[in-house]
Amino acid sequence: MEVGESRNFSCQNGIVLILNRIGIVDIQIFFRNGIFLPKTELCSMIVITVLVVQEKSGKFRGTGLWKFPTGVVDEGEDICKGAMREVKEETGIDTEFVEVLAFRQSHKSFFDKSDLFFVCMLRPLSFDIQKQELEIEAAEWMPIEVYAAQPFVQSHGLLKYIIDVGLAKVDKGYAGFSPVPTTSTFSNEKSFLYLNSQDLDK
Secondary structure: OEEEEOOOEEEEEEEEOOOEEOOOOEEEOOOOOOOOOEEEEEOOEEOEEEEEEEEOOOOOOOOOOOEOOEEEOOOOOOHHHHHHHHHHHHHOOOEEEEEEEEEEEEEEEEOOEEEEEEEEEEEEOOOOOOOOOOOEEEEEEEEHHHHHOOHHHHOOHHHHHHHHHHHHHHHHOOOOEEEEEEEEOOEEEEEEEEEOHHHHOO
């Protein structure tokens, strides 16, 4: 998710990667700036799908490229809430925030400022897509192999890493950073500390 802008720093886009397995057992795993989808087994074969969109504007308009939902966090908005809002706005899917799986720092890229790009994992609470008419050309659940086979994805290292970290979360227990509500000495406002609660609780 992208975060708000300051004088020299902006927090950028997030990706929503939703991994979904469809079959006999429906384990709901969701991934967004990073969103996961449900896991289901069909005849002992596991099919993993991701929630993807095609945009009506921007650099990918009219290219046929399927991408993960992304967006910018509003000023004063928490990363976890911004991720859920963007997915809801673009696809109509309700989600629950799980964790930040990874983030990227870059410079002179977004508003010509330094930027943080968060890959977030969400859990889907609904599955019927209602795409946003203004910005989204199409939205669907797609087999991850089909998404990954797109030439743009094949040639883009960041997207390959995002797929790898999402699958590692599903299959290998990769631990990201979950939001823990807290306050600081600088403000009485509630804020979130993102940490690896899985290893902390061992």
